[in-house]
Amino acid sequence: MSESLQSEDTEGDDGFQVFPSEDVDLSSPVDITVEARAHGWRLDHYLSRLFPNHSRAELQRSIVAELVTVNGLATRASRRVRVNDRVHVQLAPAQASGITPEDIPLQILYEDSSIVVVNKPANMVVHPGRGSGDGTLAAALQFHFDQLSDVGGQYRPGIVHRLDRDTTGVILVARDNQVHQRVSAQFEQRTVRKEYLAIVRGVPELESDFIRTFVCAHPRVRERMMVCPEGNGAREAVTFYQIAERFHGYALMHLFPKTGRTHQLRVHMQHIATPIIADRLYTGQSEFRRSEIQDADRMSLASGGEDEVLISRQALHAYRLTIRHPVSGSEMTFEAPLPEDFQRTLNSLRESV
Numbered sequence: 001m002s003e004s005l006q007s008e009d010t011e012g013d014d015g016f017q018v019f020p021s022e023d024v025d026l027s028s029p030v031d032i033t034v035e036a037r038a039h040g041w042r043l044d045h046y047l048s049r050l051f052p053n054h055s056r057a058e059l060q061r062s063i064v065a066e067l068v069t070v071n072g073l074a075t076r077a078s079r080r081v082r083v084n085d086r087v088h089v090q091l092a093p094a095q096a097s098g099i100t101p102e103d104i105p106l107q108i109l110y111e112d113s114s115i116v117v118v119n120k121p122a123n124m125v126v127h128p129g130r131g132s133g134d135g136t137l138a139a140a141l142q143f144h145f146d147q148l149s150d151v152g153g154q155y156r157p158g159i160v161h162r163l164d165r166d167t168t169g170v171i172l173v174a175r176d177n178q179v180h181q182r183v184s185a186q187f188e189q190r191t192v193r194k195e196y197l198a199i200v201r202g203v204p205e206l207e208s209d210f211i212r213t214f215v216c217a218h219p220r221v222r223e224r225m226m227v228c229p230e231g232n233g234a235r236e237a238v239t240f241y242q243i244a245e246r247f248h249g250y251a252l253m254h255l256f257p258k259t260g261r262t263h264q265l266r267v268h269m270q271h272i273a274t275p276i277i278a279d280r281l282y283t284g285q286s287e288f289r290r291s292e293i294q295d296a297d298r299m300s301l302a303s304g305g306e307d308e309v310l311i312s313r314q315a316l317h318a319y320r321l322t323i324r325h326p327v328s329g330s331e332m333t334f335e336a337p338l339p340e341d342f343q344r345t346l347n348s349l350r351e352s353v
Contacts, residue, residue: 026054026091034085043070044077047089052178054091055151062092099128099157101143104135109170109334114327115183116145116158116173119336122313126162126171128155141173148173149180160184164263169196169318169336174326182326187260193322196255196265197244197338199315199345201283202274203251208242211268215261224281225263227271237261239268247349248294250277265316277345279314287312288345293352310345317342 038046044063048056059068059077066074067090070081081087110117120126120137127138141148141158148158151174158173160183174180186192214234218224228234238258245252251274255265263282269275270282280286290308322333338346 026051026089029088029090032087032089034081034083034087036083038081039083040080042077043068043075043079043081043087046081047087051089052181053176055149055153055177057153058091058150059089062090065092067092099136099138099142099155102135102139103143104140106137106140106144109336110332114175114179114325116141116175117321117334118171118173120163120168120171120318122166122168122339122341125165127152127159137171145173145175147175149175149177151177151180151184161187161260163318164266164314164316166313167316167318168339168342170321170334171318172321172323172334179326183323186323190258191324193320194257194260194318195320196257197317197319197342198253198255198265198269198276199311199342199349200251200253200269200274201277202249203246204241204243204253204272204274208240211237211239211241211272213237213268213271215264215267225261225267227267235259235261237264237268239265241268245350247353250293250349252346252349266314276314276316278311279316281314288315290348293348310348311341313341315342315345 032050034046041049044056044060047059047068048054051059062068063075063077069075069088070079070085072086072088107119107121108116109119118137118141125136128136138155138157138159145158149160150157152159158175158180160172160174160180163169163171172183174183213227213236214230215225215237216228216232216234218226230236236259240256240258242254242256243251244254253269253274255269257264261267266276266279266282270279275283277283278285278288287309288311290306290310317338318336319338320333320335322331324330325332
């Protein structure tokens with residue numbers, strides 16, 4: 001038997017009134033009368049706001065299976081609801097997760113009942129792009145945690161944001177859908193503060209500056225992004241940088257992205273002629289050796305004459321992340337220690353000064 005629900009006068013962040021439905025059990029059918037302030041909303045968006053513990057993908061799957069009806073008729077997820085529409089909701093059976101759990105060690109920086117913060121290592125993809133994929137952060141999370149959000153779909157359990165395969169550092173994971181939506185809103189509203197450390201070849205002319213460009217996909221190399229003119233799908237990218245340390249021909253940089261475009265920091269550093277070292281995709285060099293540092297002869301002798309590889313991936317580290325906790329509202333900052341290869345490279349550069 002269906003449960004009938006009437007919206008209460010509880011105002012959301014944008015003035016849209018929703019009833020407090022976190023405890024509604026959607027394993028049984030539910031009937032809803034659409035309230036005036038929801039008039040004109042997409043059906044799937046409306047339901048995802050009413051039932052924050054269920055992902056939009058899950059609700060869309062139920063709509064496609066014709067288990068959601070409006071005024072007794074099956075419809076599409078894009079249908080606009082009208083005031084006093086009668087919406088009947090029944091969830092489609094849950095799909096099996098597309099991720100096979102893998103016993104991969106994780107360095108947990110912080111954990112509570114709402115979020116997990118991980119220090120991601122190099123050479124780890126956050127989630128598979130297609131198919132199942134092996135060795136991903138998502139697979140490791142599935143092994144270590146019983147419950148994760150599924151807002152991002154079956155291949156992205158708990159994943160709120162991402163880092164490139166060889167970028168190390170802080171990444172935040174949501175343990176349920178309501179938390180996921182609250183944290184995602186902070187990323188979308190750009191209230192999350194992100195700080196990266198990068199070692200670059202060359203030293204910028206200015207001690208600190210904003211870089212504002214538009215970026216788009218490279219027309220010939222699918223994996224790359226590039227700075228391009230405004231329009232034709234290009235997206236604005238904004239980064240603030242500050243020089244942390246200067247060396248002979250190199251610099252340690254603080255990078256603060258204000259937008260979250262794909263490869264944004266790597267593209268912006270290349271754009272100002274100070275590319276991140278060992279960034280194969282953007283510089284063609286996949287490693288950084290001791291011999292590339294000024295006074296390398298002296299250093300090589302001190303190390304027994306070996307031309308040591310200091311780092312063999314882009315020297316980019318997600319150092320700090322500051323958010324408001326999705327439940328308590330308290331501001332929290334998470335910091336990931338420098339990985340060994342990054343620290344080794346930094347020490348060698350300091351020795352050369």
